Amino acid sequence: MSELFQNLLRDPQSYIDGDYLAGHAFTREQIEAVHLAGLRKRFNELRGQVPVLDRLATEQGIDAIDSLEDAVPLLFPHTVYKSYPLSILERGQFDRLTRWLDGLTTIDLGKIDTAGVDSIDGWIKRLDEQTDMRLLHTFGTTGKLSFMPRMREHWIQSTTLTAHAIRDWNGHGTGPDLMSARLPMVQPGYRYGAGATYRGVEAMVKLWAGGDDNALFLYPDDYFSADIASLAGRLRAAEARGEQGRLELSPGLLARREEFAHREQQRPGRMKEFLQTAIRRFGGRDICLFAVWPILFEWAEQGLAEGMRGLFGTGSLLMSGGGSKGRVLPEDYREQIFDFLGYRRTFEIYSMSELMPGNPRCEAGNYHVPPVLVPFVLDPQTGKMLPRAGTQTGRFACFDMLPDTYWGGLVTGDEVTMAGWDEPCDCGRRSPYLHGTIRRFSEIQGGDDKINCAGAPEAHDRAMDFLLHAAG
Amino acid sequence: MQESMRVPFVLRGEIIDDCTVEHGGRHGQARFLTPDIESALGRLPLREPSRMADLYSLTMDDIVGYLARLGKALDVRTNRHMQEAFALSCRTSGLSEPILRYYYELIPQSFEPAVVREMAERLVGIDYLEGWVEQASALHTGVPTRVRAFGARCVHVIAGNVPMVSVGTVVRNAFTRSDAIIKTPSNDPLTATAIARTMVEMDRDHPLTRHMSVVYWKGGDESVEREIYDPRGVEKIVAWGGFASIKHVTRYLQPGLDLITLDPKHSSTIIGREAFADDVTLESVARRLALDIGAMNQEGCVNARVVYVQSGTDAEGLARANRLGELAIAALQQLPEFLSTPHKAFDAALKEEIDGLRYAGDEYVVYGGRKNEGAIIVSQNDAPVDFARQLACRVGNIVPLDDIDTAVRSVNAYTQTIGIFPETLKTQLRDRLSYQGAQRLVSLGAAALFEDAATPQDGIEPVRRMCKWIVEQTSDPVMLDNLARGTM
Numbered sequence: 001m002s003e004l005f006q007n008l009l010r011d012p013q014s015y016i017d018g019d020y021l022a023g024h025a026f027t028r029e030q031i032e033a034v035h036l037a038g039l040r041k042r043f044n045e046l047r048g049q050v051p052v053l054d055r056l057a058t059e060q061g062i063d064a065i066d067s068l069e070d071a072v073p074l075l076f077p078h079t080v081y082k083s084y085p086l087s088i089l090e091r092g093q094f095d096r097l098t099r100w101l102d103g104l105t106t107i108d109l110g111k112i113d114t115a116g117v118d119s120i121d122g123w124i125k126r127l128d129e130q131t132d133m134r135l136l137h138t139f140g141t142t143g144k145l146s147f148m149p150r151m152r153e154h155w156i157q158s159t160t161l162t163a164h165a166i167r168d169w170n171g172h173g174t175g176p177d178l179m180s181a182r183l184p185m186v187q188p189g190y191r192y193g194a195g196a197t198y199r200g201v202e203a204m205v206k207l208w209a210g211g212d213d214n215a216l217f218l219y220p221d222d223y224f225s226a227d228i229a230s231l232a233g234r235l236r237a238a239e240a241r242g243e244q245g246r247l248e249l250s251p252g253l254l255a256r257r258e259e260f261a262h263r264e265q266q267r268p269g270r271m272k273e274f275l276q277t278a279i280r281r282f283g284g285r286d287i288c289l290f291a292v293w294p295i296l297f298e299w300a301e302q303g304l305a306e307g308m309r310g311l312f313g314t315g316s317l318l319m320s321g322g323g324s325k326g327r328v329l330p331e332d333y334r335e336q337i338f339d340f341l342g343y344r345r346t347f348e349i350y351s352m353s354e355l356m357p358g359n360p361r362c363e364a365g366n367y368h369v370p371p372v373l374v375p376f377v378l379d380p381q382t383g384k385m386l387p388r389a390g391t392q393t394g395r396f397a398c399f400d401m402l403p404d405t406y407w408g409g410l411v412t413g414d415e416v417t418m419a420g421w422d423e424p425c426d427c428g429r430r431s432p433y434l435h436g437t438i439r440r441f442s443e444i445q446g447g448d449d450k451i452n453c454a455g456a457p458e459a460h461d462r463a464m465d466f467l468l469h470a471a472g
Numbered sequence: 473m474q475e476s477m478r479v480p481f482v483l484r485g486e487i488i489d490d491c492t493v494e495h496g497g498r499h500g501q502a503r504f505l506t507p508d509i510e511s512a513l514g515r516l517p518l519r520e521p522s523r524m525a526d527l528y529s530l531t532m533d534d535i536v537g538y539l540a541r542l543g544k545a546l547d548v549r550t551n552r553h554m555q556e557a558f559a560l561s562c563r564t565s566g567l568s569e570p571i572l573r574y575y576y577e578l579i580p581q582s583f584e585p586a587v588v589r590e591m592a593e594r595l596v597g598i599d600y601l602e603g604w605v606e607q608a609s610a611l612h613t614g615v616p617t618r619v620r621a622f623g624a625r626c627v628h629v630i631a632g633n634v635p636m637v638s639v640g641t642v643v644r645n646a647f648t649r650s651d652a653i654i655k656t657p658s659n660d661p662l663t664a665t666a667i668a669r670t671m672v673e674m675d676r677d678h679p680l681t682r683h684m685s686v687v688y689w690k691g692g693d694e695s696v697e698r699e700i701y702d703p704r705g706v707e708k709i710v711a712w713g714g715f716a717s718i719k720h721v722t723r724y725l726q727p728g729l730d731l732i733t734l735d736p737k738h739s740s741t742i743i744g745r746e747a748f749a750d751d752v753t754l755e756s757v758a759r760r761l762a763l764d765i766g767a768m769n770q771e772g773c774v775n776a777r778v779v780y781v782q783s784g785t786d787a788e789g790l791a792r793a794n795r796l797g798e799l800a801i802a803a804l805q806q807l808p809e810f811l812s813t814p815h816k817a818f819d820a821a822l823k824e825e826i827d828g829l830r831y832a833g834d835e836y837v838v839y840g841g842r843k844n845e846g847a848i849i850v851s852q853n854d855a856p857v858d859f860a861r862q863l864a865c866r867v868g869n870i871v872p873l874d875d876i877d878t879a880v881r882s883v884n885a886y887t888q889t890i891g892i893f894p895e896t897l898k899t900q901l902r903d904r905l906s907y908q909g910a911q912r913l914v915s916l917g918a919a920a921l922f923e924d925a926a927t928p929q930d931g932i933e934p935v936r937r938m939c940k941w942i943v944e945q946t947s948d949p950v951m952l953d954n955l956a957r958g959t960m
Contacts, residue, residue: 052831059830079828085835087855096835103833144858380820413824440821 005030005033008371009037012401015372016157021172023371024431028421031432032068035374038401039071040064048108052080053407071386072376075397075409078354080104081146082138087331089230090162092124092307105149106405107133120145120226129371136199138353145226148354149328149406156355157402163368166317166347169360174287175345176206176317183288185209186278188271188295191217192315193224193297196353197290208288211422216281218274219263228260273391275299279311286313289341293320298332300340310342318346350438354410362427363469365436368420372398375432377418378411380441388432395441396434413441477504477560481512482668483687485676486866488512495658496691504560505662509553509689509696516685517705518625518651522720526679527649532592532602535646536585539682543583545670548576553666557635560662566633566771566817566865574810575635580683582639592647593927595935600863615946621939623650624707627693627700629721631712631734632660633771636922641710642667650941652684653700654720657713657778661688679828692720703728708938710734732937734930737773737888737911738861739764741868742879744897745782748792757893758799759806760917764891765868766804766812766846767807767920774889774912774919777863780879783872790852794837797850801839804846804866815865818844822867825859841867854878876901885909888930891919 004022007014012034015023028033042063047054053074057063060073084100087093094114101110112130117123120137127133134155138146163178176183185208187394190198201217209215278287289312296318301311309460318341330336349358350367359367369375377386386392396416400408417435424430481488491505505712517568518524530538548554558576562569562624565940581587592598599605604618630637638660645652654664668686670824675681689696701709701724711721712734725731736749741764747757783792804812826841826849834852841847846866873879876897883890883905890905892898893916902913911931 052833056831076831077824077827080831081831083835085853085855086858087853100833100835103831260671437843460684 004032004463008034010031010040012372013404014040015370015402016161016164019172020161020168020370024429025366026371026430027124030370034371035068035399036065036175037376038372039068039399042399042401042404042408042467043071043074045404046106047224050407051103052076068374068376068388069385069451071374071379071399071409072383072397075376075411076406077411078146078413081148082144082356084324086144088235089120092118094126097123098127101147101149103131103133104406107131107149107151109133112173120230121223124226128206128312134199134202135194136227136308136353137194137229138196144233145230147355150356150403151405151441153307154356154403154405155203156207158231159200159207161357161402163208163356165360169347175347176288176315178288178317180313182210183208183286184214185288185290186216187290188274189290190222190224191215194226195224198224202300214273218270218280223262225260244345255320262321275303279308283311284313284405286315286317288317288319293329293333293337296320296337297329300333300337303340304336309339311340312342314343316341316343316345318343320346320348350434352412352414355398355400355408357400360434361436362425362429365418366425366427366433367438368425368429368431368433368435370431372401374401375418377416378414388421390422391417391435394454396438415439415441436455476690477556477563477662479504479560479656479665479688479770480669481507481509481688482665482672483512484683484685485672485682487669487672495661495688504658505690506566506661509687512687513696513699516653516681516687517700517702519705521625524623524625524649524651524683527651527683528564530649530679532589532598532647535649535680536588537680538675539583539588539643539646540585542667542671542674543580543620545674546579546583546667548573548579548719549849551666553669554579554663557662557666561635561660564632564659564661565716566659566815567769567817568809568813570809570813571769571811572635579635579639582636582643588643588647591643591926592934595644595933596648596939601649607735614689614948618944620933620942620944621936622942623648624822624938624940625705626653626708626710626938627655629655629709629711629713630657630664632657634768635663637659637712638664638667644938645684646680646934648935652685653706654684654686655691656686656688658688658690667852692725692742697721697724699731701725708732710934717927730937732932732934737884737930738777738886739774739889739891739912740879740882740887741776741779741916741919742876742897742901743779743781743796743892743893743916744876745784746894746897747781747796750785754796754805757916758796759803760891760893760915761796761800762803762807763811763917763921764919765800765848766807767944768810769815770864770866772920776889776891776919777870778860778869778882779868780873780876780882781870782874782876782879785854785872785874789872789874790850793870794850797837797839797848797870800870801846801848804840804848810866811875812866814844814846816844818864818865820860822859822864825857825862825868829857849888856882880904880908883908888912889914889919 004018005026007018047057056074062070062074065071084097088096094117098109098112098114112126114123114126116128124135127135132152133149134152136148136150141174166175167177169175185205191201192198205212206217230386348361351358355373357370358368361367377392377394378384378397379386380395386394395411395413396414416438418432420432425433476494478491480491490507490508493508494503495506496503545551546554548558554576558572561572563570592601600619600621604620606616606618628641630641641654656664664686668684671681671684686687700706703726706729708723708730710732711718713736718733718735721731739759743757747754761779768775781793781796783789826838826847829849830838836852837850839848848868848870850870851857854871854873856871860869863869882899886891887910889912890910891914895915898913905913
């Protein structure tokens with residue numbers, strides 16, 4: 001444990017190949033020391049290289065981080081990553097979008113040539129071609145995509161860290177070692193894309209499945225379009241305001257609508273075929289399945305009705321999350337799903353597109369914060385840090401110390417309840433944890449402006465519908 | 473937790489004070505108790521249209537006299553109901569106390585005889601309200617046709633952003649001799665109620681009192697609305713406000729029910745290059761801009777939000793726009809407190825958007841916006857911020873332009889008021905702005921003032937539409953007879 005502790009003080013990324021479980025067993029003093037060391041290191045390294053961070057630090061008059069409180073004014077509002085003007089996209093000014101992104105990363109984007117780029121997808125592809133950046137986009141809060149300047153190496157790191165978490169979360173070696181077990185990977189989604197759940201696929205296929213031959217996707221050759229996701233978000237926002245008739249579509253998007261339409265029309269049939277193929281190829285074997293609860297329940301409901309159950313090996317793994325939004329599931333939905341799948345090993349995390357590490361869910365239903373993530377609970381009114389003592393409810397903010405090319409400080413839109421500073425969780429782990437009751441502030445205030453992973457397909461469908469019926 | 477305020481119903485001269493149902497106010501601050509609307513539903517609509525007849529025993533002089541007495545009785549310094557309404561508004565409204573006080577003190581003025589007469593004359597025509605008016609015709613040679621404006625049975629779903637909406641509804645209902653059911657909003661549940669209670673105390677059997685009801689139910693409650701929006705008891709609905717509230721109402725539309733919508737709107741500003749003529753002019757323009765953004769704490773649809781400025785978009789142009797932004801935020805802080813104050817419940821989501829911009833490279837310059845003091849965001853290109861529709865709590869967005877046409881093209885049917893500087897630009901653009909959908913063109917600074925309020929609203933004449941326009945014609949009996957015989 002002290003080895004990990006010493007390593008983390010020096011280099012947060014040493015956690016990736018370090019002892020995952022030991023990171024959840026630090027003493028209070030060790031956690032504080034790791035947090036402060038990580039913040040200092042990243043601040044000192046990144047301030048001179050990330051213009052937006054430098055501007056914020058200058059404005060706040062902060063030149064050094066001496067305490068956790070010092071870091072709070074340096075956490076970015078989550079809106080920073082979508083603060084570009086939408087008109088840039090509408091007018092196809094991707095040079096300006098590049099310049100905007102340049103302010104958020106140490107990577108020099110000054111030489112990126114955006115000539116001929118006429119879509120977000122095209123812009124992301126251009127960045128892929130000319131840099132090691134593997135940009136991530138969200139699914140569009142209030143009509144705009146956030147863009148995170150993550151690097152190729154970061155995806156490898158977070159995929160590796162997740163594998164170690166799965167292997168060691170319940171004790172060293174208690175879970176499958178995805179890096180070597182070569183479990184077939186089953187995902188009812190897109191193989192390609194820069195959306196939050198798709199960008200990591202490349203590294204997972206390579207590092208976990210061992211190649212595309214050992215993986216199955218609903219859309220094995222297709223790319224999840226950022227342009228469609230962007231349109232879905234804008235459409236949702238316009239609908240909420242009664243301005244649906246006023247959306248203007250770029251010619252580039254209209255030109256591609258035949259292709260989108262074709263794929264969407266085939267979706268229900270393909271989903272059925274996908275499940276059949278998964279059973280044919282991998283039935284009875286241990287697999288690694290990624291799917292949100294509503295889709296799983298749909299499969300289980302139909303499958304159980306047709307007498308299908310116990311389809312996969314008991315050593316399989318389910319990676320799920322996303323809640324059950326948009327659909328009311330029966331109380332025993334998980335049991336039905338487990339019956340259908342034939343196994344119950346599930347790895348659930350609380351995370352968000354902006355963060356590299358996830359917070360695994362324990363037996364007590366809490367989400368544990370790994371040592372490379374500095375968690376804060378802020379007073380929702382004043383924005384001040386609430387003490388690291390007892391149980392505190394407020395706005396979740398955090399500092400992700402893994403990324404080394406962009407600033408990992410973020411104030412989220414989520415309300416959380418955090419504890420674990422004075423006494424360990426009921427599960428026995430000593431790391432600070434968030435209660436299972438996490439919700440969006442925007443929902444508390446009466447609206448719901450987030451299209452989360454589970455809600456995205458629905459919004460995506462509506463966007464398609466709009467695109468297909470739009471004049472042009 | 474503060475104690476829940478009681479909001480009784482006023483039903484045709486009767487006060488129902490059995491407050492058992494709790495409702496939440498906006499901004500998460502105040503809660504209030506009302507009677508159960510279910511128990512009042514049966515008596516609320518006027519099912520027998522003939523019961524409108526008592527209003528026609530009154531002359532316009534009677535109506536003006538009644539309203540004059542009412543106005544005097546509504547003095548917030550002495551009227552206990554108005555004091556309660558003021559106190560509750562201080563908790564439910566987006567306006568802060570000094571602004572509310574100013575509006576409450578203005579209320580009696582709206583009931584003065586000269587004001588009421590001018591409203592009736594210009595918004596309808598007193599002769600049409602008082603009797604049958606012969607229609608001159610160059611074509612028709614017989615007895616002239618007569619037209620008269622009758623009152624209608626009307627539900628008013630009113631807005632609560634300023635107390636003047638309640639006041640105007642009561643006055644309009646009286647001089648059109650209509651029957652009103654006012655559904656109050658949760659951000660101002662008591663002003664209309666206080667006026668109606670005062671009417672009951674003043675003269676409970678007066679026809680004008682008997683044709684006024686004020687109730688509250690939660691907008692969208694289908695079991696209530698299906699009963700009320702029924703053409704057997706109601707002929708017209710006047711719906712103010714947000715997209716959601718109007719969407720609720722449209723569910724119940726059917727033949728016999730006329731919907732008059734005062735849609736959700738936003739207003740903007742167009743400032744020509746003359747603003748930059750010299751420092752004195754620019755400072756004055758900034759002060760007037762602050763008025764358009766800040767008056768009524770930007771709670772009104774008339775308030776400026778996006779501000780198009782013909783500053784130019786090159787480096788010098790942006791510097792000019794930024795200078796205006798700097799002056800405007802300073803002017804905003806200087807506005808007298810009865811017009812504008814820092815917002816008491818600054819929109820948290822808007823704050824996050826502003827915080828995001830501050831570090832978004834060189835696309836925007838933000839003045840203010842640290843706490844609740846308001847903000848001026850200056851776009852460093854010719855496009856408004858993406859959250860332009862969310863601008864509130866004294867936040868304006870200056871958009872620099874090279875060509876004023878860009879501003880003209882941005883106007884549409886959602887644009888209510890446009891404050892314009894200078895006057896010559898207003899004259900020059902007024903027709904084109906009207907084609908685009910703009911509904912009210914004013915001098916920069918006057919957007920949220922109502923110097924001359926007896927005007928059309930949102931591009932329509934809602935008071936004329938509140939009336940039923942009845943035609944009476946007389947024809948020559950011999951001609952009709954011959955027509956029937958085929959002997960013409």
